[in-house]
Amino acid sequence: MTSFITEISAPDGHKVTVNTGLFINNEFVTGASTIDTINPATGKVITSVQAAEKEQVDLAVEAAHKAFYGGWKTTNPRERARLMRKLTDLVKRDAEDLVHLESLDMGKPLETSRAVDPSAFIDWFQYYAGFCDKLHGKVIETEGKLSYTVHEPIGVVSGIIPWNGPMIMLAWKIAPAICTGNTVVIKTSELTPLSALKISELIKEAGFPPGVINIITGYGSKAGEALSRHMKVSKIAFTGSLATGRAIMKAAAETNLKKVTLELGGKSPNIIFDDVENLDEVVFWSHLGIYFNAGQACCAGARIYVQEGIYDQFLEKFKALTLSKKVGDPFSAEIFQGPQISETQFNRIMNYIAIGKKEGATCYLGGERVGDQGYFIEPTIFTDVTEEMTIMKEEIFGPVVAIAKFKDVDDVIAKANNTEYGLGAGVFTSNITRAVKVSNALEAGTVWVNHYYSQTPAEPFGGYKQSGIGRECGEYALSNYTQVKAIKINTGNPF
Ligand code: NAD
Numbered sequence: 001m002t003s004f005i006t007e008i009s010a011p012d013g014h015k016v017t018v019n020t021g022l023f024i025n026n027e028f029v030t031g032a033s034t035i036d037t038i039n040p041a042t043g044k045v046i047t048s049v050q051a052a053e054k055e056q057v058d059l060a061v062e063a064a065h066k067a068f069y070g071g072w073k074t075t076n077p078r079e080r081a082r083l084m085r086k087l088t089d090l091v092k093r094d095a096e097d098l099v100h101l102e103s104l105d106m107g108k109p110l111e112t113s114r115a116v117d118p119s120a121f122i123d124w125f126q127y128y129a130g131f132c133d134k135l136h137g138k139v140i141e142t143e144g145k146l147s148y149t150v151h152e153p154i155g156v157v158s159g160i161i162p163w164n165g166p167m168i169m170l171a172w173k174i175a176p177a178i179c180t181g182n183t184v185v186i187k188t189s190e191l192t193p194l195s196a197l198k199i200s201e202l203i204k205e206a207g208f209p210p211g212v213i214n215i216i217t218g219y220g221s222k223a224g225e226a227l228s229r230h231m232k233v234s235k236i237a238f239t240g241s242l243a244t245g246r247a248i249m250k251a252a253a254e255t256n257l258k259k260v261t262l263e264l265g266g267k268s269p270n271i272i273f274d275d276v277e278n279l280d281e282v283v284f285w286s287h288l289g290i291y292f293n294a295g296q297a298c299c300a301g302a303r304i305y306v307q308e309g310i311y312d313q314f315l316e317k318f319k320a321l322t323l324s325k326k327v328g329d330p331f332s333a334e335i336f337q338g339p340q341i342s343e344t345q346f347n348r349i350m351n352y353i354a355i356g357k358k359e360g361a362t363c364y365l366g367g368e369r370v371g372d373q374g375y376f377i378e379p380t381i382f383t384d385v386t387e388e389m390t391i392m393k394e395e396i397f398g399p400v401v402a403i404a405k406f407k408d409v410d411d412v413i414a415k416a417n418n419t420e421y422g423l424g425a426g427v428f429t430s431n432i433t434r435a436v437k438v439s440n441a442l443e444a445g446t447v448w449v450n451h452y453y454s455q456t457p458a459e460p461f462g463g464y465k466q467s468g469i470g471r472e473c474g475e476y477a478l479s480n481y482t483q484v485k486a487i488k489i490n491t492g493n494p495f
Contacts, residue, residue: 020048023216024059032056037194046104052216064156064211067211072212073182103330106164108293135482144490145489152181153181153481154483159236160240162241173186190219228258235260238260261469264467267302269412272306272314294337295379307407319381342375424447458475
């Protein structure tokens with residue numbers, strides 16, 4: 001069998017071996033072609049990985065189908081939990097390898113990756129491992145019949161994930177699916193396959209039976225499309241852009257009506273009232289809310305609305321904090337912001353900055369490229385924005401924020417909800433009545449009050465309006481991965 005083991009060296013000298021094959025049936029196998037994965041900090045190729053097309057998708061789905069009917073759906077729930085926990089032990093053991101791959105492949109600063117990624121993966125797996133033996137139905141009183149429900153797995157689930165949080169997205173898709181007894185085929189983003197490949201090795205080492213978890217990479221138009229149209233994929237859990245979400249729903253509708261959950265984009269409002277007690281704290285959260293992950297976050301607080309009385313003061317402090325944060329090589333110390341993921345994304349963001357200027361907004365800070373290699377962009381602040389401007393409406397997915405003024409509660413609620421999206425929102429106020437009133441009125445799946453961005457495995461996450469369908473995380477996610485059967489037993493009545 002061909003070996004795809006490759007040694008990768010990070011700029012700090014850390015070396016990691018990765019198996020770059022497609023992980024199908026617990027083996028690393030050949031793809032239809034290869035994809036070069038690029039270091040966004042330099043624009044240079046890190047390595048190339050095997051890429052799936054229809055034939056390999058068929059193999060992966062067949063493996064998952066066989067594993068589902070071959071026993072995983074009826075595996076003792078405690079055994080499922082044991083395997084999930086074993087995987088978290090291995091992720092903890094190999095955390096340094098994983099964070100190096102994540103930082104190299106997607107440009108996340110090493111320190112951020114260290115602080116966030118392995119621990120999030122572990123938290124999500126441990127949370128859902130706890131649910132394996134807690135999937136209860138109900139007993140329903142009926143007329144002369146004993147009626148009860150069971151929650152059964154759906155079958156082969158496909159998770160299609162983006163590049164902006166490869167390890168975390170992997171955990172969000174795999175953990176709830178397998179704890180409920182489904183088997184999975186995950187397609188990673190073609191831009192960031194490496195950490196998932198390393199985790200594939202750990203899945204095998206943990207002892208998961210072949211076919212329960214399959215991980216492939218490939219282009220969306222080939223591998224993604226083949227999964228969306230596959231007659232043996234019973235459910236797709238997708239995270240990515242609106243356009244791809246629509247294509248997946250259409251493919252599901254045209255084939256086997258597979259169940260679809262979508263986590264899509266956002267243009268989240270972050271609202272700051274003039275009664276806040278500590279403006280420095282508000283500035284800290286608002287800055288994190290837009291610039292974390294170089295602005296490449298679906299729920300980034302990209303529209304900041306500040307009440308008139310404190311607008312100037314907020315802007316001054318926000319600018320000062322922004323200027324104090326370093327942009328640069330993810331492997332250098334004290335870097336807050338790394339590069340954008342790709343040349344395409346870089347150009348897309350620079351184009352939005354040009355549109356903002358052309359439509360009359362003031363580019364108050366930034367707006368330029370940083371350095372002469374890789375895809376770095378200055379943290380950018382637009383002011384003098386109006387609701388009609390493109391940069392107030394469309395998701396930029398980069399380090400670009402628009403800061404606007406508002407008068408009162410009614411004014412800001414109307415502005416905040418003036419969007420096709422509805423993923424996240426922030427509210428900063430020291431008035432509890434106002435906090436509740438505004439939170440209730442906001443059309444968003446998550447509202448953060450007096451902070452931004454925190455997320456644990458226990459809380460549901462998802463979108464209102466065109467930000468998505470269904471909820472991930474928490475107990476809510478389990479309903480996406482199970483189907484309910486009502487069983488009715490005649491307890492003696494002749495009719
Ligand atoms: P994308 O839609 O381009 O790609 C996402 C995934 O879909 C990739 O794996 C890609 O290969 C695949 N894909 C592309 N075309 C496909 C097709 N026709 N059929 C099936 N699969 C296909 O998105 P992206 O650029 O990778 O990610 C950025 C987007 O993701 C942003 O809009 C962001 O807001 C969104 N996002 C949302 C969440 C959330 O939880 N709501 C989280 C992260 C990112």
